[in-house]
Structure formats: C-alpha cells, structure tokens
Amino acid sequence: MRRMLFLFIASLVAVALRDLRGAEPLRVCADPNNLPFTNAKGEGFENRIAALLARDLGSRVEYTWFAQRRGFLRNTLTAQKCDVVMGLPVDSDAAWTTKPYYRSTYVFVTRRSRNLHVRSFDDPQLRSLRVGVELVGDDGANTPPAHALSRRGIVGNVVGFSVYGDYRTNSPPSAIIAAVARGDVDIAAAWGPMAGYFAARQPVALDVVPVQPQVDGRFLPQTFSIAMATRRRDNARHQQLERFIDRRRHDIDAILAEYHVPRVDGARGADTSAPLSRPRPERER
Amino acid sequence: MGSAALLLTIAFAISGCEKAVSPAANSNSTAPSTASAEPVAGTNPSPDTSGDWVRPARDYSSTRFSPLDQINTENAKQLVVKATFSTGVLHGHEAAPIVANNTMYIVTPYPNLVYALDLSKDGAPVKWKYEPKTLAAAQGVACCDVVNRGVSYADATIFLNTLDNRTIALDADTGKEKWVSRLGDLNKGETITMAPLVVKDKVLVGNSGGEMGVRGWLTALDARNGNIAWRAYSTGPDKEVLIGPRFKPFYASDRGTDLGIHTWPADAWRIGGGAVWGWISYDPQLNLVYYGTSNPGPWNQEQRPGDNKWTAGVFARDADTGEAIWFYQMSPHDLWDYDGVNEQVLADLPLGGGTRKVMMRADRNGYLYVIDRTRGEVISADPYVAVTSTKGIDLKSGRPIENESLHPSLGQVVRNVCPAAPGGKDWQPTAYSTRTGLLYIPANNLCMDFEGVEANYIAGTPFVGANVRMYAGPGGNRGEFIAWDPVARKKAWSIKENFPVWSGVAVTASDVAFYGTMDGWFKAVNAKTGEELWKSKVGSGIVGQPVTYRGPDGKQYVAILAGVGGWSGAIVAGGLDPRDGTAALGFVNAMPDLPQATTAGGMLYIFGLP
Numbered sequence: 001m002r003r004m005l006f007l008f009i010a011s012l013v014a015v016a017l018r019d020l021r022g023a024e025p026l027r028v029c030a031d032p033n034n035l036p037f038t039n040a041k042g043e044g045f046e047n048r049i050a051a052l053l054a055r056d057l058g059s060r061v062e063y064t065w066f067a068q069r070r071g072f073l074r075n076t077l078t079a080q081k082c083d084v085v086m087g088l089p090v091d092s093d094a095a096w097t098t099k100p101y102y103r104s105t106y107v108f109v110t111r112r113s114r115n116l117h118v119r120s121f122d123d124p125q126l127r128s129l130r131v132g133v134e135l136v137g138d139d140g141a142n143t144p145p146a147h148a149l150s151r152r153g154i155v156g157n158v159v160g161f162s163v164y165g166d167y168r169t170n171s172p173p174s175a176i177i178a179a180v181a182r183g184d185v186d187i188a189a190a191w192g193p194m195a196g197y198f199a200a201r202q203p204v205a206l207d208v209v210p211v212q213p214q215v216d217g218r219f220l221p222q223t224f225s226i227a228m229a230t231r232r233r234d235n236a237r238h239q240q241l242e243r244f245i246d247r248r249r250h251d252i253d254a255i256l257a258e259y260h261v262p263r264v265d266g267a268r269g270a271d272t273s274a275p276l277s278r279p280r281p282e283r284e285r
Numbered sequence: 286m287g288s289a290a291l292l293l294t295i296a297f298a299i300s301g302c303e304k305a306v307s308p309a310a311n312s313n314s315t316a317p318s319t320a321s322a323e324p325v326a327g328t329n330p331s332p333d334t335s336g337d338w339v340r341p342a343r344d345y346s347s348t349r350f351s352p353l354d355q356i357n358t359e360n361a362k363q364l365v366v367k368a369t370f371s372t373g374v375l376h377g378h379e380a381a382p383i384v385a386n387n388t389m390y391i392v393t394p395y396p397n398l399v400y401a402l403d404l405s406k407d408g409a410p411v412k413w414k415y416e417p418k419t420l421a422a423a424q425g426v427a428c429c430d431v432v433n434r435g436v437s438y439a440d441a442t443i444f445l446n447t448l449d450n451r452t453i454a455l456d457a458d459t460g461k462e463k464w465v466s467r468l469g470d471l472n473k474g475e476t477i478t479m480a481p482l483v484v485k486d487k488v489l490v491g492n493s494g495g496e497m498g499v500r501g502w503l504t505a506l507d508a509r510n511g512n513i514a515w516r517a518y519s520t521g522p523d524k525e526v527l528i529g530p531r532f533k534p535f536y537a538s539d540r541g542t543d544l545g546i547h548t549w550p551a552d553a554w555r556i557g558g559g560a561v562w563g564w565i566s567y568d569p570q571l572n573l574v575y576y577g578t579s580n581p582g583p584w585n586q587e588q589r590p591g592d593n594k595w596t597a598g599v600f601a602r603d604a605d606t607g608e609a610i611w612f613y614q615m616s617p618h619d620l621w622d623y624d625g626v627n628e629q630v631l632a633d634l635p636l637g638g639g640t641r642k643v644m645m646r647a648d649r650n651g652y653l654y655v656i657d658r659t660r661g662e663v664i665s666a667d668p669y670v671a672v673t674s675t676k677g678i679d680l681k682s683g684r685p686i687e688n689e690s691l692h693p694s695l696g697q698v699v700r701n702v703c704p705a706a707p708g709g710k711d712w713q714p715t716a717y718s719t720r721t722g723l724l725y726i727p728a729n730n731l732c733m734d735f736e737g738v739e740a741n742y743i744a745g746t747p748f749v750g751a752n753v754r755m756y757a758g759p760g761g762n763r764g765e766f767i768a769w770d771p772v773a774r775k776k777a778w779s780i781k782e783n784f785p786v787w788s789g790v791a792v793t794a795s796d797v798a799f800y801g802t803m804d805g806w807f808k809a810v811n812a813k814t815g816e817e818l819w820k821s822k823v824g825s826g827i828v829g830q831p832v833t834y835r836g837p838d839g840k841q842y843v844a845i846l847a848g849v850g851g852w853s854g855a856i857v858a859g860g861l862d863p864r865d866g867t868a869a870l871g872f873v874n875a876m877p878d879l880p881q882a883t884t885a886g887g888m889l890y891i892f893g894l895p
Contacts, residue, residue: 037745067422068744070496074859089740089747094868135556136743137496137583141750147695150587156550162498162583163746167472173744191746219696219738224747 025062029076032065036197046086100225103265132185145189196260336835341381341435346631349716354795355841372887377850380435381830395431413460435480466511491561501559515607519559548591558582559596563626577625611661649708670709705733716790727786753871778815789830801827804882826883848887
C-alpha cells in the first residue's frame with residue numbers, strides 16, 4: 001500500500017515537472033550540413049522557421065541530424081525518429097506533405113561583370129559558354145537543368161557538380177556557386193534557394209535569374225513548391241503545420257527573403273524580372 | 286549498387302598458405318575439365334583436404350564448388366539444424382560465412398560486427414567478437430544499402446571491409462587488430478560493401494558509390510601492413526587506369542589513348558562512376574585478376590555521349606602490378622543501370638575441338654558471356670533471361686545490338702524493358718561444377734516500365750526522373766534458379782521461384798546445390814536434374830551466400846546467413862511503403878507481398894546430417 005502511494009506521488013511529481021518544462025518538444029529531422037536550409041548550428045532558414053513554430057507551440061525544437069540523401073526519410077521520419085521534416089516538394093510520395101509555404105525555381109547564376117544576361121535554356125550562348133550544372137544521378141534521374149541542357153544537345157561544354165559534393169565542406173551543393181565566382185564556369189544552373197543564398201556571399205557580384213522556360217517541353221518543371229511533411233496519418237501534426245503556415249505566412253516570407261530565396265509564387269520579394277541578388281561593390285581577386 | 290573488401294607476417298608465407306588451403310582453385314582453372322555429366326573423381330589432382338571455405342567464392346576461380354560429398358542426393362532430405370546464431374542486426378545479410386581452422390567467421394551489415402564461432406564446441410559458441418565502430422554517418426552519407434558481402438581468411442588473418450571505407454586485418458585466433466587502412470572517404474560518397482580478395486601478398490579492395498559521383502577504383506594493399514601498393518581507377522587518363530604497353534584489348538573500340546577521358550564529354554569522367562563493388566577472380570597460372578566495373582554515373586545518359594570507358598565492363602590486370610592487360614565492355618554507354626560487377630567464374634571448357642581458358646559471366650544485361658580469359662574475346666553471349674533492352678551481342682565487335690525503340694528519354698513512356706535495372710542477375714553469385722559442367726545462376730525475372738516524371742529531393746535540391754516500376758517478367762515468376770550449360774549454350778533445367786533469387790549458390794562433389802529464397806526457404810537440389818531434395822524454413826528471407834565445410838568431427842555441414850534486405854528486400858529491411866511502387870528505385874513495385882512473406886533479422890543457420 002505504501003508502495004502504491006509512493007508511485008502515485010511520483011507520478012504527480014513527474015506530471016508537474018513536465019508542465020514546468022512546457023509542451024512536448026517539436027521533433028524535427030534535418031541535415032546538419034546543408035545551408036541555407038539547415039545546419040547543426042541552427043543557421044538555416046528551415047531552422048529559423050522550425051524555431052518559430054516551436055515558439056508558437058510553447059515548445060522547443062529537438063533535432064535528429066541525418067544527411068538528406070537517399071534513405072533520409074526512411075531513416076528519420078518513417079523510422080519515427082522525428083515528427084516533422086521542414087522541406088519537401090509537395091505531393092512527394094514518401095511522406096505526407098502540407099500545403100506549400102514557398103515556391104522557388106532553378107536559376108542561372110553569372111558574374112555581373114560578364115554581362116551575359118542568359119535567361120533561357122534556348123539562349124545560343126549556352127552552346128559555347130562553360131556551363132555548370134547540378135547532378136544527382138539517381139539512375140537516370142537528374143536535376144531539371146541537367147535534363148534541359150542535354151535534350152538540347154548542350155553536352156560537351158557542361159561541367160557537372162554532384163549535389164553530394166564533399167560533405168567535409170560546408171553545404172556541399174554550394175560548390176557550383178563558388179565556381180561561378182572564381183570563373184571556373186561562366187554560368188551555372190542551380191536550385192534557387194541554395195543559389196540565392198550563396199550568390200549573395202561571394203566576393204564578386206553575381207546575378208541570379210530564374211531559368212526559362214519554367215516548364216521545359218511538356219513535362220520538365222524547373223519550379224517546385226516546397227512544403228513541410230509529416231508521417232501519413234499524423235492528422236493532428238499535419239493540421240498544426242498547415243495552421244502555422246497560414247498564421248505565420250508573413251513571418252515565413254520575411255525569413256525566406258532574408259536568405260535571398262528566389263520566389264515564383266507572387267510572394268513579397270518574389271520579383272523574378274530583375275536580378276535577385278543585391279548589388280554589391282565589384283571586387284575582383 | 287553497384288556497390289558493395291588485411292597483416293600477414295611474411296609475404297611468401299601467404300602464397301604458400303593459399304596453395305595449401307585451396308588447391309581446388311588452381312585445379313579448376315588449370316586442369317582441363319570434361320564438362321560432361323560424368324563424375325570425374327580425378328578432377329582435382331590435389332584434393333582439398335581441409336574442408337574449409339576461406340573466402341566467399343571458396344576458390345580463386347569463384348566456382349563455389351566444394352569437394353565434400355557426405356551430404357548427397359540420397360541423404361540430403363535428412364538435414365537438420367545443428368546450430369543457430371542471431372547477429373542482432375536487422376539489415377540485409379549478404380555475407381558468406383567463412384570457415385577456417387574449425388572456426389566460422391561471419392560479418393554483419395552495418396555496423397559490420399565480426400563474430401568468430403568455435404565449431405569445435407557444442408553449439409558453436411562465440412570465440413571472439415570484433416566491433417569496428419563503423420561511423421554511423423556511413424548510413425546517411427553512403428550511396429547504397431548498408432550490406433557487406435563477406436570477410437576473407439588468409440594466413441591466420443581475417444580481412445574485413447567496413448562500410449566507412451576501412452580495410453581491417455584481424456588476428457584470426459583472437460580478433461585483435463593487426464592493422465587498419467582507410468581507403469576512401471564517406472564525405473565524397475564512397476563506401477565499401479564488397480568482400481576483399483587476398484592474392485599472394487596483396488589484398489584487393491574496390492569502392493561503391495557510382496550514383497554519388499564517385500570515381501571507381503580497385504586498390505591493392507600490402508597484406509602485411511595495409512599500405513597501398515597500387516590503385517587502378519575505372520575512368521580518366523591511362524596513367525591512372527594503369528593502362529600501359531601491356532594493355533591489349535581484343536576489340537578495336539577499346540584501343541586508343543586515354544579513352545577513359547575521350548569517351549566522355551569534357552571532364553565528365555571525374556565523377557563518372559565505374560565503382561568496383563562486386564567480385565574478383567584470380568588465375569594463378571596467368572597471374573591475372575579479373576573484376577567488373579559499375580555503371581556510369583551520375584550523369585543522365587544524354588549528358589554522357591560516348592562509350593564511357595571503363596564503366597560497365599570487365600578488366601584483366603596483372604595481379605602484382607595492377608597493369609591492365611585487357612578490358613571488355615559489356616554495356617558501352619549503359620542506359621539501364623547494368624553494372625558490370627558480377628562475378629567471373631573461371632573454367633577450362635571444351636570448345637571448338639579444343640580446351641579454352643574462359644570466364645563465365647552472368648551479366649546484369651541478361652547475357653551469359655563465355656569469354657576467353659587470356660585475351661578478352663567473347664566466345665559466346667546468350668540471353669539467360671528475357672531480354673528486350675538489346676537484340677543480341679554482335680560477336681564481331683563485342684557490342685550489344687541496341688534496341689533503339691526502348692531508349693529512355695525523360696517524359697516518354699517506355700514499357701517492357703527486360704531485364705529490369707537489377708539485371709538478369711545482380712551481385713548474387715553463381716556456382717559452377719566441373720562434374721556437371723553446369724553453371725548455377727540465381728536469377729531475377731523482372732522487367733520495368735519508365736513512365737511520367739517523378740519529383741524527388743536530395744540535399745535540399747529537387748530533381749526529376751522517370752517513374753520506374755518493376756514487375757515480374759514472362760511467366761509471372763519473379764525469380765528463377767537456372768542450371769546453364771555454357772558449352773551447349775542453353776538452359777539444362779530451371780526452377781521457377783516466386784521472388785527474385787537474391788542468394789548465392791554452393792554446389793558439391795556429391796552433386797547437391799544449395800540456395801535460398803527471399804521468403805526464407807533454404808533449399809538443396811539435385812545439381813544434375815534440379816529435383817528438390819530438401820528445404821527448410823528459416824527465420825528471415827535469404828539474401829546471403831551458402832557455404833559447406835567439414836567440421837572438426839569430420840562431418841560435412843552447410844551454413845547460411847538469413848536476414849532479408851539489400852535492394853530487393855528494402856521493402857522489409859527499410860520498412861518502405863508498399864503503396865509507393867517507385868520506392869527503392871522502382872523495386873518496391875515488384876515486391877509488395879514480401880512483408881507478408883518474411884520479416885527482418887540476421888540469423889546464422891548450420892545444417893548437418895543427424
């Protein structure tokens with residue numbers, strides 16, 4: 001009987017302690033080395049949006065770190081190591097995505113001083129310039145610009161940058177942007193959020209413009225809507241995320257703008273007619 | 286997948302040891318075999334008396350043929366479980382148990398635990414356990430599944446490859462580390478899944494990760510200290526591919542300077558794939574090692590016009606120096622993920638009125654190649670499964686005859702491509718009996734469709750690819766165990782299996798062949814007729830390699846690691862959603878019923894006669 005009483009009191013104490021700590025932590029799975037999205041120091045825009053969400057819930061973010069590569073969802077969200085992934089294209093098969101919170105595009109990145117002004121895959125300059133492109137190479141699958149270039153026969157002058165890159169470096173996919181700044185390639189076709197962020201951090205001014213056409217041929221999209229994701233059937237969490245996206249739309253937009261994420265969804269700062277990166281004083285080295 | 290490997294005290298002691306342990310290897314490659322169904326008791330001039338199984342392929346010829354004969358076609362039905370051992374690991378167990386000096390050595394998938402089991406004691410208790418502390422990041426950064434295809438034993442040393450790119454030499458008696466050598470970098474997408482092969486004073490190891498933009502290589506380590514003796518890349522300049530004056534490929538399309546550069550668009554070779562995650566064979570008489578290279582990557586095919594040397598082909602190299610001697614490319618400019626990493630089985634076959642030194646390769650592309658292993662000439666190449674992706678092999682040029690109507694192009698629907706990406710056979714190795722003259726092929730019967738465009742996401746980067754769905758080929762069975770006559774160039778017999786046969790094969794001097802199925806049946810069949818002699822249900826689906834050995838009591842045993850997984854078993858081991866048919870690169874579509882047929886879990890089974 002005394003033992004029962006002890007257990008009862010102990011459970012009361014446990015409940016009280018939990019209340020003191022606040023709600024259950026917001027469990028998020030993320031790549032520890034993939035700016036501008038996430039890193040282990042919490043410097044990415046997805047880190048920032050997750051922190052905002054946690055604050056709204058009176059909670060805190062608890063991360064499970066895992067490189068966002070083949071098997072990422074299987075080893076993280078699906079394996080119940082977390083409840084939320086902050087970025088996934090809408091309607092991805094492998095998880096239950098929310099409504100999108102931004103839509104971005106592949107972009108051309110050039111040195112402003114070159115005055116190339118390439119806006120379309122049909123620009124004849126692409127046949128002679130040294131063109132950098134991101135490669136994924138998942139058995140025939142590849143980035144949309146890689147497909148767009150190859151179907152035009154633009155091949156011999158193309159330099160591939162594996163998005164996997166060298167994981168010892170910061171944000172491995174960013175190597176392609178540094179290559180434009182150094183002049184290793186004349187132009188790069190890269191995914192907007194990564195390109196916008198790193199283009200603004202190079203020692204020389206780079207222009208970042210959305211690629212055209214935005215849907216190449218009948219089927220090849222260059223723009224993607226990005227959502228958050230939960231496990232299938234996690235209705236409560238899914239609703240919570242969608243409500244957050246609605247409620248905090250302006251705050252989310254502000255964070256994305258701060259990271260120079262190119263937008264093609266009419267959001268604030270989503271002017272696709274002008275170069276997206278801010279002018280910087282020209283500085284060569 | 287592809288995709289996929291050591292301190293000996295004195296170098297010459299190793300070669301001495303190899304001769305002592307597996308003379309069968311030499312005999313299979315040097316003694317002309319009759320290749321008839323007649324029992325030829327004298328085939329092995331110096332019979333293997335040890336009864337050991339020291340490397341996954343057992344002998345250097347990769348026959349997986351054991352001279353043991355106690356378990357025969359009459360008594361196989363009496364086989365019973367003699368011992369079991371749980372590895373405690375849930376991923377795909379692809380390794381062969383290794384037996385030497387009354388000890389069995391098994392390696393698990395990641396985290397690559399090694400167990401030594403004492404066969405001289407009742408119940409085969411653990412003698413020692415080695416934990417290599419494989420980096421957990423290997424699972425996330427690694428290209429492929431977290432499998433390991435086995436350790437090798439030589440000169441009282443166990444040689445282990447870890448997923449995080451280390452080759453480790455362990456004292457076979459104590460499990461103590463002799464040396465550790467780091468060969469590659471996870472951060473560049475490299476991993477190692479293949480089993481190392483010890484040849485004389487060298488340990489040969491290759492990398493995995495073609496899909497990650499890795500540049501493939503085979504590396505030779507000094508078995509005494511783990512120092513790198515040489516490294517031969519699969520792409521790039523001749524100097525780095527170790528192509529020199531001794532390189533004499535049979536076909537014109539493989540001749541020229543720096544083809545590893547010029548058969549690619551500018552610089553594409555630098556991240557061109559050609560990983561070496563499969564099997565290596567060795568002919569001591571010719572002093573050549575043979576191995577295959579994986580598919581080209583990570584470019585989509587339109588982006589890499591050219592033959593993409595030296596991917597999806599087989600190299601013959603000098604075993605001491607690594608110099609390339611010849612190369613043959615099964616799938617120039619591979620379109621279908623037909624890695625060329627499958628094993629080469631060395632035999633001397635009666636062909637064209639004489640005996641020819643050949644290698645037999647059941648390739649991913651669906652053809653059974655018989656190749657002159659002295660010079661790389663294709664003698665014959667016949668489809669052993671349904672093939673639509675090509676229309677045959679032109680023996681004049683050695684090249685496949687393309688089926689242009691099936692060439693993949695993003696956004697176009699292409700149907701009925703056979704074999705599917707895992708090929709007529711993936712890594713799972715064949716066995717060959719000089720007694721029956723038959724090659725035993727654990728085969729897939731899978732075709733695939735490419736339709737629509739699927740969006741995916743890696744490292745924050747959305748990308749698109751064809752929506753690939755695999756399904757059973759003609760007949761509706763997804764697998765087949767095929768006995769192939771390489772001289773008559775046809776099937777002798779075959780057993781249809783519901784699931785792809787993703788296990789290796791062992792065959793014995795008593796004409797019993799062993800293999801396992803993904804729904805967990807371990808089977809013994811008559812190697813002459815295909816008659817099922819015995820089967821036993823094990824705890825999980827089998828994607829491992831059977832071995833047979835003589836125990837300390839003088840009796841013959843057969844052992845297998847169960848534990849479903851790998852590419853084919855990802856739906857179970859990875860907990861994938863059967864509703865997403867395109868998961869595991871389209872393999873899940875063909876395997877929705879596997880989770881009902883088996884569950885994950887690594888377990889060793891040892892069977893013997895009562």
